[in-house]
Amino acid sequence: MSDNVQQQVDSVGSVTEKLAKSSLDNKPKKYIPPFAREKREDSRSARSSAASSPRLQSPHSGYGGGYQRREFSRGGNGGDWSGRPSYGRSSSYGPGNGQNFRNNRGFGQWKNGQHVLGAPNAMLERQLFGSAEVPKQTTGINFEKYDNIPVEVTGAEIEAVNEFTNPPLNPHLLTNIKLSGYVQPTPVQKYSVPIVTSGRDLMACAQTGSGKTAGFLFPILSQAFDQGPAPIPHDEDSALGYRSRKAYPTTLILAPTRELVCQTHEESRKFCYRSWVRPCAVYGGADIRAQIRQIDQGCDLLSATPGRLVDLIDRGRISLANIKFLVLDEADRMLDMGFEPQIRHIVEGADMPGVEERQTLMFSATFPRDIQVLARDFLKDYVFLSVGRVGSTSENITQKVVFVEDQEKRSYLLDILHTLPPEGLTLIFVETKRMADALTDFLLNSSFPATSIHGDRTQRERERALELFRSGRSSIMVATAVASRGLDIPNVTHVINYDLPTDIDDYVHRIGRTGRAGNTGQAVAFFNRNNKGIAKELIELLQEANQECPSFLVAMARESSFGNGGRGRYGRGGRGGGSYGGRDFRRSNNSVPSYGGNSSYTSSYAEPARHHGGASYNSGGGQSWW
Numbered sequence: 275m276s277d278n279v280q281q282q283v284d285s286v287g288s289v290t291e292k293l294a295k296s297s298l299d300n301k302p303k304k305y306i307p308p309f310a311r312e313k314r315e316d317s318r319s320a321r322s323s324a325a326s327s328p329r330l331q332s333p334h335s336g337y338g339g340g341y342q343r344r345e346f347s348r349g350g351n352g353g354d355w356s357g358r359p360s361y362g363r364s365s366s367y368g369p370g371n372g373q374n375f376r377n378n379r380g381f382g383q384w385k386n387g388q389h390v391l392g393a394p395n396a397m398l399e400r401q402l403f404g405s406a407e408v409p410k411q412t413t414g415i416n417f418e419k420y421d422n423i424p425v426e427v428t429g430a431e432i433e434a435v436n437e438f439t440n441p442p443l444n445p446h447l448l449t450n451i452k453l454s455g456y457v458q459p460t461p462v463q464k465y466s467v468p469i470v471t472s473g474r475d476l477m478a479c480a481q482t483g484s485g486k487t488a489g490f491l492f493p494i495l496s497q498a499f500d501q502g503p504a505p506i507p508h509d510e511d512s513a514l515g516y517r518s519r520k521a522y523p524t525t526l527i528l529a530p531t532r533e534l535v536c537q538t539h540e541e542s543r544k545f546c547y548r549s550w551v552r553p554c555a556v557y558g559g560a561d562i563r564a565q566i567r568q569i570d571q572g573c574d575l576l577s578a579t580p581g582r583l584v585d586l587i588d589r590g591r592i593s594l595a596n597i598k599f600l601v602l603d604e605a606d607r608m609l610d611m612g613f614e615p616q617i618r619h620i621v622e623g624a625d626m627p628g629v630e631e632r633q634t635l636m637f638s639a640t641f642p643r644d645i646q647v648l649a650r651d652f653l654k655d656y657v658f659l660s661v662g663r664v665g666s667t668s669e670n671i672t673q674k675v676v677f678v679e680d681q682e683k684r685s686y687l688l689d690i691l692h693t694l695p696p697e698g699l700t701l702i703f704v705e706t707k708r709m710a711d712a713l714t715d716f717l718l719n720s721s722f723p724a725t726s727i728h729g730d731r732t733q734r735e736r737e738r739a740l741e742l743f744r745s746g747r748s749s750i751m752v753a754t755a756v757a758s759r760g761l762d763i764p765n766v767t768h769v770i771n772y773d774l775p776t777d778i779d780d781y782v783h784r785i786g787r788t789g790r791a792g793n794t795g796q797a798v799a800f801f802n803r804n805n806k807g808i809a810k811e812l813i814e815l816l817q818e819a820n821q822e823c824p825s826f827l828v829a830m831a832r833e834s835s836f837g838n839g840g841r842g843r844y845g846r847g848g849r850g851g852g853s854y855g856g857r858d859f860r861r862s863n864n865s866v867p868s869y870g871g872n873s874s875y876t877s878s879y880a881e882p883a884r885h886h887g888g889a890s891y892n893s894g895g896g897q898s899w900w
């Protein structure tokens with residue numbers, strides 16, 4: 275029995291005792307708690323069906339007493355749950371009409387074909403949305419500039435939705451959007467809403483920090499709030515009259531890291547507030563029993579890492595038979611060599627409806643051509659949406675590349691950190707876990723408040739590190755690639771690529787931890803000969819985002835184009851982005867644009883370096899790092 279249900283039962287028990295003592299006529303009356311009184315009629319049929327099934331009255335059958343039995347009434351009264359056992363839904367989350375005095379956790383319910391909203395909960399609202407004094411997230415001065423980014427839609431004629439209105443969005447969703455402080459949709463949201471609402475599959479590519487999460491949550495939740503839950507299929511348990519042990523989510527969001535799953539779950543909690551939809555998250559490294567308990571309390575919109583999901587499917591706790599929406603967040607990462615087998619297992623090897631029966635949505639800031647080709651296996655006649663160039667960086671981020679030999683990196687880093695203003699958070703990326711630990715120790719010994727996050731730390735340590743960083747108690751976090759994608763931490767003002775990645779897309783995601791939601795940010799990269807493999811692609815990115823391009827980088831790019839040092843932006847079969855046009859690979863011809871002669875680059879980079887925006891933090895030494 276879950277703690278809160280136990281609390282309710284205890285509470286009901288103690289009230290019963292008091293009433294019995296004060297009863298004048300001393301007649302033993304069965305106590306009916308206030309929240310159950312109006313449901314009494316409804317529950318009669320359920321009680322009789324429960325009585326006919328001894329298992330439903332067994333200790334395993336649910337959460338005990340008349341409260342649990344009442345829950346079965348929804349299955350029995352011909353409402354839209356249509357046979358859905360719905361154990362634990364309202365029993366855990368309350369009846370949704372505001373009369374649940376102890377357990378108002380901000381959930382509503384779907385009843386008799388109606389969306390019955392849960393009662394407002396001021397404390398939960400503050401937790402989810404922040405307050406006027408302490409907002410959760412603020413958009414930056416450049417938020418409106420998102421509208422100037424060119425948008426390309428291929429595969430459909432789509433009219434953008436330029437405002438948050440009903441239609442097309444559900445009115446309750448609009449209330450939650452307002453509570454979140456969103457006034458205007460970002461470009462990716464303007465297009466993803468009509469595309470998904472029209473029933474199409476989608477591959478969406480938009481810059482880091484430009485609101486892709488809400489881009490898939492809004493159309494999915496709007497539809498869920500309008501249409502209610504799907505009936506659950508009959509499984510072995512329910513055929514035998516038992517409460518089904520399986521959860522049947524209708525939306526599955528897959529993401530590559532635990533932290534990203536938690537973050538998506540937190541976003542989902544905001545937009546599901548007071549609705550019938552129960553968001554749920556499962557990821558490795560955390561106690562699986564606690565996650566099973568969470569699943570038992572309702573799991574309609576599931577955020578998951580692939581490994582833990584496979585485990586729960588194998589244990590018979592999650593079925594994908596009801597999936598209407600499959601979302602691959604950071605889709606290019608989810609389909610690269612590391613994750614592809616697991617994704618295939620989940621999508622093709624379990625009980626998920628086929629590609630024709632579900633809607634599949636893929637989102638990322640980067641989409642290499644070869645991954646686009648692979649992604650076709652999971653999509654049907656999809657729309658390709660690109661906001662800005664595929665894989666481009668945001669102009670909200672001022673980028674600087676400096677030449678630093680490996681042995682000089684530490685002292686360069688200290689110089690930079692000494693010049694930073696005290697407010698704001700700094701994220702430092704390194705290539706290895708050992709380096710992350712070593713550099714963190716070095717910074718701590720140098721009296722900088724640093725913490726670290728990498729794959730060798732336990733989940734608890736990773737969560738603690740993030741919490742210290744988010745709260746600003748450790749204003750510096752040293753990270754491996756595990757923190758490069760998706761993490762949305764307000765107030766990250768600086769990203770330092772202490773070690774540059776070997777893949778330019780990783781660079782795009784890493785620096786995208788700053789300059790989010792229209793805010794500005796600074797990114798600096800330490801470059802030396804070891805990184806010449808990405809010199810050309812780096813130049814192209816800098817040029818696209820109107821950033822300063824140092825002459826050593828141009829020389830290095832030229833050098834690597836003569837040798838075999840560089841893969842080039844199109845090396846993996848073409849990136850489908852960049853100034854060579856092609857975004858949706860279906861539109862580009864098969865020939866990969868050659869990066870060959872670089873004379874055009876040479877001439878443009880021979881011009882005096884341009885410096886766009888961004889503060890210069892000059893230390894006493896007079897050197898500007900940004």
Ligand SMILES: Nc1ncnc2c1ncn2[C@@H]1O[C@H](COP(=O)(O)OP(=O)(O)OP(=O)(O)O)[C@@H](O)[C@H]1O
Pocket residue numbers: 411413455456457458459460463480481482483484485486487488638639759760761762786787790791
């Ligand atoms: N319409 C909006 N108005 C204001 N803020 C928004 C809006 N949409 C999203 N945001 C905020 O913008 C921030 C970035 O959004 P999100 O994390 O979804 O970006 P993203 O595009 O997924 O980035 P990444 O590529 O790094 O994963 C979040 O803090 C989110 O709350």
